Amino acid sequence: MSFNWTQLIPGVGHEYAHVATLGVATVSVFAIGTAARVALGKGETAVLPASKFSLRGIFEMLTEMMDGLADMVIGEHGKHYVPFFTSVFFFILFNNLIGMIPGMTPATENINTTFGFGCLMFLFYNFQGVKENGIGAYLKHFMGPVLFLAPLMFVIELVSHFVRPFSLGLRLANVMMGDHTVLSVFLDLVPIGIPIPFYIMGLFVCFVQAFVFTLLSMVYVAFAIAHDH
Numbered sequence: 001m002s003f004n005w006t007q008l009i010p011g012v013g014h015e016y017a018h019v020a021t022l023g024v025a026t027v028s029v030f031a032i033g034t035a036a037r038v039a040l041g042k043g044e045t046a047v048l049p050a051s052k053f054s055l056r057g058i059f060e061m062l063t064e065m066m067d068g069l070a071d072m073v074i075g076e077h078g079k080h081y082v083p084f085f086t087s088v089f090f091f092i093l094f095n096n097l098i099g100m101i102p103g104m105t106p107a108t109e110n111i112n113t114t115f116g117f118g119c120l121m122f123l124f125y126n127f128q129g130v131k132e133n134g135i136g137a138y139l140k141h142f143m144g145p146v147l148f149l150a151p152l153m154f155v156i157e158l159v160s161h162f163v164r165p166f167s168l169g170l171r172l173a174n175v176m177m178g179d180h181t182v183l184s185v186f187l188d189l190v191p192i193g194i195p196i197p198f199y200i201m202g203l204f205v206c207f208v209q210a211f212v213f214t215l216l217s218m219v220y221v222a223f224a225i226a227h228d229h
Helices: 014-040 055-073 078-098 111-133 135-140 147-189 195-225
Strands: none
Touching: 014 055, 014 078, 014 111, 055 078, 055 195, 078 111, 078 195, 111 135, 111 147, 111 195, 147 195
C-alpha cells in the first residue's frame, strides 16, 4: 500500500489507512451535507432553485440527476428512494475523489470498504423487497414462474443474490485501485505536466464508478420491489 497522510495519525498504520481515510471522508461529507442543508433555507427560499453556482446548486443538480435516474430505473416509486441514493452516490464519489489528492489513498480501493458498501446495498434492497411485498411474496421471486423448476431456481437465485455484494465491491475496488496506481506511477515519473490527462481521466473514472454502483443498486431495488413476478 502506498503512503497515506492519515498514517501520520498515531495508531494508524498501513493496515488501517483505509479506515482512517473513510473516517475523514465521513466527517467531511457530513459537514458538507450540513452546510448544504443550511444553504437550502426554509419556506419559499427552499423551493426556489439556486440562481448561481454554489454548494446548494451542486446538491440540487445531484438530486435532480438521481431523481431522473430513479424514475427511469425504479419507476413511479423511485422518488421515495432519491434521498438515499443521492447520499450513496455523493459519499462514494467523495471517497473516490480523495484519491486524486497526492498522498491520499481512497478508501474505495480497499475491498474491505467496498464490500461493506455492497453488503449495505444487499441488506437495503432485500429489506425493501420484504417491506413492499411481504416475506412470502418476496421469496416467490426466487422460485421463477415454472413450479417444477422452483427448487433449482431458488438455489440459483440465492447464489446470484449472495454474489452481488462481492461483485459490487470488487468492481469498485479494482477499478479505483487501477486508476490510482496509474496516476501514482506517472506522478512519480514526471510530476509536472504529463499527469494532467490522467487527472482528467481519474475524475471521469471517479464519477463513472460512483454512478455505476448507484445504478446497479437501483436495479436491485427495482427487482426487489416489483409486483409482477
